[in-house]
Structures are given as structure tokens and as C-alpha cells.
Amino acid sequence: MLERFNMVNRLSPDANMVLTTVDKAVNLARANSLWYLLMGLACCSIELMQTGGPRADIDRFGSLFRATPRQSDLMIVAGTVTLKMAPRLRLLYDQMAEPKYVIAMGSCANCGGPFDLSYSVLRGVDKIIPVDVYLPGCPPRPEALTEALIKVQEKIKKEKYFLKKEG
């Protein structure tokens, strides 16, 4: 089990001590308690709610929904972003504290989706905020959203804050 987190027990098998680096320990804590900001705008928000629901439970990964940006470190943009909503989205993103991550869920958040033909739709949320994981689908299944969350977790586990140089 410990190998999964890259933490190796180099002493005897029944010793209860783990040797690891500070980076790995901190990343473990950060990746397994990603609290997400409920940015449910349109149809994908129903699938986001179902993912938090009883069957595909996102809470078992440590994720919890927060309604305020100050307490969250992941923003799941679920749904179409219109030009009227875009400044408010940017304002909410700016209010989140670093380090922060963004999942663009659904076709509308990736590139405008079926509403690319419209006059009042922002064609992709990456025009205003940086995106870490793009999740296609219309709407994506709860299993797909769970996969996207795991990809963000993998991205977090590779980050290095305390080790300045390699080796």
C-alpha cells in the first residue's frame, strides 16, 4: 500500500516507520484533500451533482464541495460560460488561493461545444483562466469526471516545492 504513495519502508517489515521526502508527504496530503468550488453553470452541473451523489461518490477521494472560492483549491468549470458570466468567473478564480487547479468539464467549457454557433458564448474557458485538465463529453459520465480528478492528483504528486535542484 505504501508503494502506491512512493513511500518505502526500508527498515524491518513490522517496523512502523516510513522514510520519504518532504515533497512526497506534502503532495500526498494536498492531492487527497482537493476541495472543489461548485462552478456548476449548465447541464454538466447535474452530472457533477450525481458524481457527488451516492453511486459515484467523489467524497471517497477526499473531495468536498465548497461554495466559496477562499476555501477551495480546485475549480471544476461545468457548463457553458457566457460572455455575461465571464468576468464573474475570472473574479472567482482570482479569489482562490495558490496553488489552484482548474478542470474544464464538458465540451462547452473546453471549446464552446455545441454553442459555438452562438453569439453570446465564450468559446472555451481557457480564454480567461489557465486550465489543467480538459474533460470532453456532453455531458461526461461521473466515471470520466473521477478520472479527471485522478489526473489532477497525479499532476500534484509530481510537483516539487522544497527540493531546489535535482539530485
Next chain:
Amino acid sequence: MSKYSSQEMVLNMGPHHPSTHGVLRFILQTDGEMMVKAVPDVGFLHRGIEKIAEKLPWQGFMPYTDRVDYVASVNCNLGYAVAVEKLADIAVPEKAEYLRVIAAELSRIGSHFIGFGALLLDLGAVTPFVHALRERETFNDLMEMLCGARLTHNYVRIGGVSQDLPQGFKTKCRNFVDHLEHEFIDEFNDLISYNTILINRLANVGVITAEEANEYTLTGPNLRGSGVKFDLRKDEPYGIYDRFDFDVPVGTGKYGVPGDCYDRYWIRIEEVVQSCRIIRQALYGLPGSGEIRTRLAKPFTVPAGEIYVRTESPRGELGYYLISDGGKNPFRLKIRTGSFSSMTIIEHLSQGVMVADLVAIIGSLDVVAPEIDR
């Protein structure tokens, strides 16, 4: 109140807030906890669906009708298909009519789960909402068996439906409907509906009289909650709805006054039971074999003319006004939704209530943002 001098406060509620109705914004003018006025500001999900309709062919527009009301997508598909078929005089096969009724009533059940679930979540009761989501998962499974999609179904086509019933669907559907009517609704009512706190929060709050409901053009469960018995499935039947036997629940002031929030909540629970009855009758009467779709001409054009067709969606009257100039695309398509009218009455109802009651009023009217903004 009047012996203290006070100043009015302007608060902003939304567009991003932890309620499930979508992106809505209210500008509240309050005098302490008592509201003076709540002005809604809408348009945060305006995606220009009516303009897109003028660029796409008649059948190609069907997936966009899903997104007009995504919790009850089959009902929106059905309204558009019925409107085009009446304008172009296309006959629908018998088996397809039964399949449409089954899918539409299942969609109505799924939508009401979100409807009263969201109201309870806004009031602070988180557990009943999760119960409703669990039942909605079974509904999602059934729709996935039927048409392949969990949320935006795109099941109805102009001239019929897209897929036939797969193996095992009838048994699973019948079990689901029996479980809902005989086990789940009673369990749910015991859990929350007779709870004193809920009754105190919803009864006698946000009372809409029948005259006000007609003046503000409310439709659907909001109109029936005020005592007006008007259901388009009975009064202007479309498809084969005149063959089924079901009741139309009307608000009678169960714990308070007729037309309060509790009536509008209780009607949605009763409508789930009535939809179960309709589905059972439709499964019994479903023909074993037959066409599911009429072949359309290629290229498909609709003769010039205008028509207004309205159907009963879970949030009210869903009307499609179509103008055709004989071409391959609609010339003008207007979608009239129930939530649009329900929003107009909020400003009138919000005068003199507390801020917490405003949340109950908005939840009991069951508005969703894409229906308002389209």
C-alpha cells in the same frame, strides 16, 4: 419596526451561489432581515438557442431542445417534435406514441426528483436530496438502456423515436415504477414531508392566489398549487394522452393556505405517483411490434405556415411557436417556457418577507436557469 430608524441595504445574491437552480442573480433591497424588494437579473446562461435554430435543419435542431431544460429533456424534445409534425402533417406510428409517453413520464419523474430535492437542499435538508439522487440514478440507468445517454437524451425524432425497447427494459421499468409508488414515496414522506420544521418553513409562505397566478401567466404545478385545475395533458391532449387514466393533483391548503409553498411541493410528490400510473398503463398497452419512426422526405422541408403548440413539461407549459417559409431551416422558432413566467412573480412575492423565506419561495417555484435564458 417603525420606532427604530434604519437604512435600507442592497445585497447581491448570485450569480454564483450554492443552490442548484443555476446561474441566477438577485439584487435584494432589505431593511435588516425584512425584504423590501428582490429584483432578479437573468441572462447569465443566454446561449442564443433561437438564433441557432435558424442556421440548422429541422431535424438537426433536436439536440438543442435537450439543453433548454436539461433535467427533463425528453419533454422538451417531444414538444418540438409534436410542433413540427402538426405543421408538416406527419403521422406518428402507434408504437412510437407509446414509447414517447413512457420516456416523457419517466423524464417527468426524474425532473421532479431534482425539483423537490433542490428545494429541500436549499432549506438545509441534505439527506433527502441524496435519497432523491439515488432514485434518479435508476432513472439514468433506464434512459441509458433506452437511448444511450444519461442526461441529454435526444430520444424523440420528428416522426417517431430513435430506438426500440431493448431486452429487459420492460421488467426493469415495471420494477422501478412499483418500487417508487409503493415503497419509496412512503419512505420519503415519512422522512421529510410530515416534518414539523419543513411545515413551519413552507406552509403559509409565498401564497399565490388563483387570480395572481393567471395574471402572471403561471403554468404547470405552480398554477395547480393555487387551486386551478388545468393540465395540458387532459385539457388539450397531444399524442395519445387521452387514452390514459390519471388524476390531476391540485393544491388544497394541506397544512396552510391553498397556494402556499407547501402545496407546490406536495403537488410534485403526487405527480410522481400519477406518472407511475401512466407508465404502468403504457407498458401494458404497448404494441409488441411495429414501426418506430416515419420516413421523412430527403431533403426535409416543412410547408410554409405558422403554428403554436404547447405541451406539459414538469415546470409548466412548454410552447413552441414555429414560423416556416418552406425551407430547410426554421425561419423563426420561439420557445416559451414555464420558468420564464415563474420568475416574474418573485419580485411581487418578495415584498415584506424575510430573506430565508425568499429562498423557500424560489425553491418552490422550481425554476431552472436555462429555461429562463435559453
Next chain:
Amino acid sequence: MDPEKLITILTSRLGIAVQSMDAMKNDDLMIVVDKKHLITAAGTLKNDPALGFSTLMNHLGVDYGDSMAVIYNLYSPALKQKVTVKVYLDRDNPEVPSLERAFRGIDWFERETYDLFGIRFIGHGNLKRLLLPEDWDGHPLRKDYVYPALYNGIETARIDMMNETDEAGEPHV
């Protein structure tokens, strides 16, 4: 109700306000009314005891290219009958009296028609944009509308992947 009988009653009650009256599909009746007589015609349709078209079902605007129109769908619960009232407008200066005093629920319908078409409703208490942002230019549902390329610094131009080529002259797909 029998369409002939309805046409007779309506012609006698509405008089000179009517420009034409035809049957429509789905048991409906299309009445084209002159702009000057709209308020009296709507009042008669709503208040006359033999008619009673007191429920407003729908209201929309249309752009025909050379003219515009507004359409009202009314319903009479007593007669169980629908009727559609259409008023043609001049495209260069589209103005029509507001029916807010007669049908209180038409408030937001008229605001939406103003927002998307630019048709002004005289006598409306609060004619502002409803669905689009306050600083939006133009009225999108008009037939000659050009999509904006920039909105408050955000690039909103649409790239038609199937039919256009990029800067180097190569097709996108």
C-alpha cells in the same frame, strides 16, 4: 369552437381594428391587427363577456427582412379557444404600444423582444435589456446581425473550421 362562428363573433366585436382573419393549424385563428387599434382590440378580446381571452400564452417578435412583426398568443378558458394576434411594424422605426396594463405577465416578454429585436414598447414601465449584458451592441435576432469579434477585451470571433482557411491559407481540417 367552430371556426366560422368564431370568425363571425370576432368580426362583429372587433370591427375596424382587424386587417385580416384566417384559420391557422392546431385549431387556432390568426388575426392581423393594425398598430393604431391594438390596445382597443386587446381590451375587447380580454374583457368582452362573449370572448374572454384573458390568458396570455406567449409573445414574440419576428424579423421578416423588409418588415417586423409582434405576435401575441391568447387563450380563452371559457371558450377553450386559442387566438393569435399579429401586428406588422415598420422596420426602420419599430414601435408598438405596450400591453402591460391589460396583461400584467407580458412585462418580461416585451423586455426580451426589445432586447433581441430592438422593438420599442411605448408605455412599458421598465424597458431595459433582459438577457444580454447592459453594454451589448445591437439586437442579435435581426436577420442582418453580424456577430461581434471582441467583447470587453475577450476575443469572441468564431472560426468556421469546415469552410474557412487559416492565416497560411491551409484548411483547418
